[in-house]
Each structure stands twice: as structure tokens, then as C-alpha cells.
Amino acid sequence: MDVQRPIRIERLDPSRLRIVWGDGFTATIPLDVLRQHCPCAYCKGEHVFGTTVMLPLQQFSPGMNELVALEPVGNYAVRARWADGHDTGIYPWQLLRQIAEMVARDDTSLAR
Numbered sequence: 699m700d701v702q703r704p705i706r707i708e709r710l711d712p713s714r715l716r717i718v719w720g721d722g723f724t725a726t727i728p729l730d731v732l733r734q735h736c737p738c739a740y741c742k743g744e745h746v747f748g749t750t751v752m753l754p755l756q757q758f759s760p761g762m763n764e765l766v767a768l769e770p771v772g773n774y775a776v777r778a779r780w781a782d783g784h785d786t787g788i789y790p791w792q793l794l795r796q797i798a799e800m801v802a803r804d805d806t807s808l809a810r
């Protein structure tokens with residue numbers, strides 16, 4: 699399967715990332731949304747991707763939505779390091795793209 703990969707990931711401000719893909723698609727992803735979709739087994743719990751209402755299965759901890767670093771994993775993903783010490787979430791390009799498209803849709807539906 700041919701997966702689009704980001705050509706640029708930049709920190710827009712302390713709470714948002716801007717990601718540009720090879721096909722020109724650009725999205726601004728709030729870090730709390732990125733954290734909500736942490737794909738690691740610990741966070742994933744029972745949440746179903748794509749639902750708009752998610753029960754807070756994770757307890758809030760200081761710094762949990764604060765991104766310390768994004769580190770490349772091979773050439774297929776990035777690992778997110780959060781300020782609360784959580785670093786087991788590895789986001790494949792495909793997941794980043796899904797999150798970005800979901801955020802873009804939400805933006806559109808909220809726009810007047």
C-alpha cells in the first residue's frame with residue numbers, strides 16, 4: 699500500500715503541530731488530539747478511532763499534552779515524547795494522516 703508521508707512537521711505554537719504531506723495536504727493538529735490518539739496499548743484502551751466522544755480512560759497528568767520531542771522511527775513513523783514521561787506511542791504516517799484528516803473535517807464542520 700502506498701502511504702503518503704509527511705514532508706514537513708513543524709511546531710506552530712506550543713499546543714499545535716503543522717504537518718505537510720507529499721500530496722500537498724496540510725493540517726494543523728492540536729497536541730491534545732494527538733495525545734488522545736496515542737496508539738500504544740496503554741492509552742488505546744477501548745477507544746474506537748473516529749468516535750468524537752471519548753471517555754477519558756487516561757487520567758490527566760501535568761504535561762500530558764505537552765510534546766517534548768518527535769523522533770523518527772525508521773522511515774514509517776514518529777515516536778512522541780510527552781512531558782509527563784509517556785513515550786511509548788509510535789505514530790505511523792497512516793495514523794498521522796487519519797488524525798489530520800479528522801481534524802480537517804472537524805474544522806470544516808465548525809466553520810461558518
Ligand SMILES: [Zn+2]
Pocket residue numbers: 736737738739740741742784786787
Ligand atoms: Zn500511549
